[in-house]
Every structure is written in C-alpha cells, then in structure tokens.
Amino acid sequence: MDMTLNSSRKIALPLLLSLVLVGCATGPIVPSPEVLQKIESARTRDDHLALATYFDQQATTARTVAVEHHKMAKTYQEMRVDPRAVGRMPAHCAAIARTQEGIAMEFDAMASVHRQMAEQARP
Numbered sequence: 001m002d003m004t005l006n007s008s009r010k011i012a013l014p015l016l017l018s019l020v021l022v023g024c025a026t027g028p029i030v031p032s033p034e035v036l037q038k039i040e041s042a043r044t045r046d047d048h049l050a051l052a053t054y055f056d057q058q059a060t061t062a063r064t065v066a067v068e069h070h071k072m073a074k075t076y077q078e079m080r081v082d083p084r085a086v087g088r089m090p091a092h093c094a095a096i097a098r099t100q101e102g103i104a105m106e107f108d109a110m111a112s113v114h115r116q117m118a119e120q121a122r123p
C-alpha cells in the first residue's frame with residue numbers, strides 16, 4: 001500500500017506543477033490586425049478616443065492579471081509542502097505580476113497619447 005501511495009505522489013506532483021506552470025504562463029500581448037489597422041488609419045477625434053478606450057481596457061486587463069499572479073505567489077508561499085516542491089513558483093508568479101503592472105503602465109501611456117491626439121484631431 002505504501003508503494004502505491006509513493007508512486008501516486010511521484011506522478012501527482014509533476015502533474016500538479018505542470019498544471020500550475022500553465023496557469024502562471026501569460027503570453028505576449030500582440031495587437032490584432034484590426035487594432036493595427038485602426039492605429040494606421042486614425043485621423044479623427046473619435047478614432048483616437050476609441051483607441052484610448054481600447055488601451056484603457058488593455059491596462060485594466062493587465063492589472064487584473066497582475067492581481068491574480070500576486071495571489072498565486074502568496075498561495076505558493078503559504079503552501080505547507082517541501083519548499084523544493086514549490087521551487088521558484090512564488091518568484092515566478094511575482095515576476096509575472098510585476099511585468100503585467102509595467103505593461104498596464106505602458107497601456108495607460110498609450111491611452112494618454114491618443115487622448116492628446118484626439119484633442120488635436122479634426123472632428
């Protein structure tokens with residue numbers, strides 16, 4: 001019976017960690033062809049305000065991802081398992097959270113620029 005329990009643990013731990021790694025992963029933010037086209041063709045006040053709104057939404061999304069990764073980092077830190085099993089997961093998730101916070105700030109800046117462009121654009 002003990003042999004089965006150890007075998008199950010040997011299978012379960014790597015499986016759990018691989019699922020967690022997938023949960024921690026965040027892909028690069030790639031603008032869609034539609035967004036790129038809207039940026040290229042933006043001429044009017046409304047065009048730039050629409051882009052500002054889009055970038056505001058992207059900033060909100062990045063902040064949401066950051067909050068979730070901060071929670072994940074805390075969860076890993078509080079796990080009552082061998083620290084070697086958790087490994088670098090708290091640091092990994094904290095790094096993703098910091099990256100997402102930086103991305104949110106960049107999106108905020110992009111939205112701000114489009115608001116300025118909207119003020120100078122024709123109606």
